[in-house]
Amino acid sequence: MKKQKKDRKKTDIFMIIVLFLGIGLFSYPFVSDAVNSYFDQQLVQYYQQKANNENEEAVAKLKEKQDKQNAELAKDGNNPGVAAFNDAVSNEQQKKIKKEQSYLKQHTIATLTIPKIKVSLPIFDQTNELFLQNGVSLLEGTSIPSGGPSTHSVLSTHRGLPEAKLFTDLPKLKKTDVFYIDINNERLAYEVDQIKTIEPTDTQDLLIQGGEDLITLMTCTPYMVNTHRLLVRGHRIPYKPEAEKEIKETINHNRNKLFIWIGGIILAVLLSLFIFRKIKKKRTH
Template identity: 40%
Template sequence: MISAVYYDYESGTEVNDFNKEVELLSDKEIDARINRAKAYNESLSGNEVLHDAYSKAEEAAGKREYAKMLEVHEKMGHVEIPRIHQDLPLFAGTTERVLQEGLGHLENTSLPVGGESTHTVITGHRGLPDKKLFTDLDKMKLGDMIYVHNIQGVLAYKVDHIDVIEPSDFSKLKIVKGKDQLTLLTCTPYMINSHRLIVTGHRVPYTPEEAKKHEAAQEPWWYKFLNVYRNYLIGLAVALILYLLYRLWNKRKKKVT
């Protein structure tokens, strides 16, 4: 519990750091980077070669160079999912190191900049002892919103398909001509991992007001409480642990004397 709360704090810090660093980029640099990313996406259309993100061979062969144009301090952006109360840093590639830190962009799928004939696939682990990540992805519903924050702004996607597929079935991850799609991918069933759960959405206009409505509608009171007071709760937990360690040390000291 404490480690999960700490990760929420840590990932929140990474998200804030990304947003602050993006503010330092000039409009000219942002436009140049986005244009390079779009050129990369155009080269993929109809020619993508996909691999399972969780196969050992792909973990070893993961490459990050393709996404350099979108990175700020190694992060491509962050992904906000109101339904499961997550806002997670997004990294390039699907190596185990990446997936232990946050979400990974699946190689050979469209970079997360949107546009016609694009399909971005983002992967994340379930069941890590110290992080939730995509643990609750099975709670997603049709009509839910997903927000991808990149160096240029925010892309909004509305969930229209939720499927369970074989690890070798990439048919639902391919680019569909004329469509702008995003898929979140993780292992399923929970802790068995024999299949892949995919949550797919299509691009819709982004408005901050609409995003706030979705966030408020799907955020229970206890989550708001944790969000506001998490720093205090972390401090309290650390203080309690230190106090218990002190008591234990003091008892042992008295026994010795």
């Protein structure tokens, strides 16, 4: 009888361990993505607050500097630095890099919001693996995303990582969908007008087009194969204030999903333990 009770206790402990492992394995990718999204929103919020607190003169000077840089790029002809992106997304380079929040803040120059696919990410001023794992990188040799005629910014990131979605859902965008850039205390709207798949070394569709105000979102395709690049291009359209609601909803969605998942896991554990105790109680009678 004692041996039977001891064996039953061992079985119960084993079942509880298996239960917790199962919940952990199932929830890991979702919780990891939620954690990364939460920290991304901290950067988004930091940038927006910083921009709001800047005085008009400082913002005007920065905008003037960016416009000058973009004008020089348009005059000399841009040379999109796809090599940096291609190197960063190669299998050899895709290793987890320790993130330093203060360093990421220093290099955040804008934010990107895509309500259609619930994306809200910081935009960094360089392309490297650290930035690609934590948001969107400005492709070197392309315009700063501050808008204006004869500008073409290329914003790139991973199609997705085990711990972060990033541009996983980019293929869901269709022509006429709209995405938004927040920069220099100004919100710019872009409407998707072209979706293309290109070779990794092809830069023709990333060049500046005279008089046009363009932004191209770039990621790897097919998913997990990464042999080509998916380009989703948008042209500047007037910003409509009524879009504020869906932009806020997108940011809040990414900020709050961590707490939703934590609550869900706690609920799942409590429910599982309750069911387990019920079964155990029936078994002892």
